[in-house]
Amino acid sequence: EAGVAQSPRYKIIEKRQSVAFWCNPISGHATLYWYQQILGQGPKLLIQFQNNGVVDDSQLPKDRFSAERLKGVDSTLKIQPAKLEDSAVYLCASSAGNTDTQYFGPGTRLTVL
């Protein structure tokens, strides 16, 4: 079974630029999560999708971050414009519906200069 795929693995941009991350969850997984992990901290949930719908986006900075999950499969997380404090690893995870078991992708390491 293929795991959660994320791309790109690394991205370096300058502040005020835009960036997008892509996530392909495990086939059949209805729930998809995006986390932000700043160096030295634990992951923080940004947004949770159940199929196409948003379940929780309470910690998503909506003035600059947006996310979508088209057709309930792949998802894209966008930052526009990026700030220095957005430098972090962005992790995507998926689960088979209402379960505690989340499968994590390798993450995208973003550096904002």
Next chain:
Amino acid sequence: KQEVTQIPAALSVPEGENLVLNCSFTDSAIYNLQWFRQDPGKGLTSLLLIQSSQREQTSGRLNASLDKSSGRSTLYIAASQPGDSATYLCAVRKGAGTYKYIFGTGTRLKVLA
């Protein structure tokens, strides 16, 4: 607001030692607690999940305990091996109505051969 703290932040031990990682949380009203392992450049892998009604869970050389009333959990690793080197994160789930986890800052473990 739930806060999760892990002590120590980093730990280095010789191979074969038994060790204990600590996790504390400020709000004892949790649904469950998970321990994760994170290897460099990789996502998180769940190690053990303890429901709020349980006192401990075991998997191989790993044993996790939970004392909800005091807001503490420990992860015990027996006979440590170099392959155990990783960052260990604990995370608490707030309630039955959400799969949102609050993560601790992690303990970075290095087991020396």
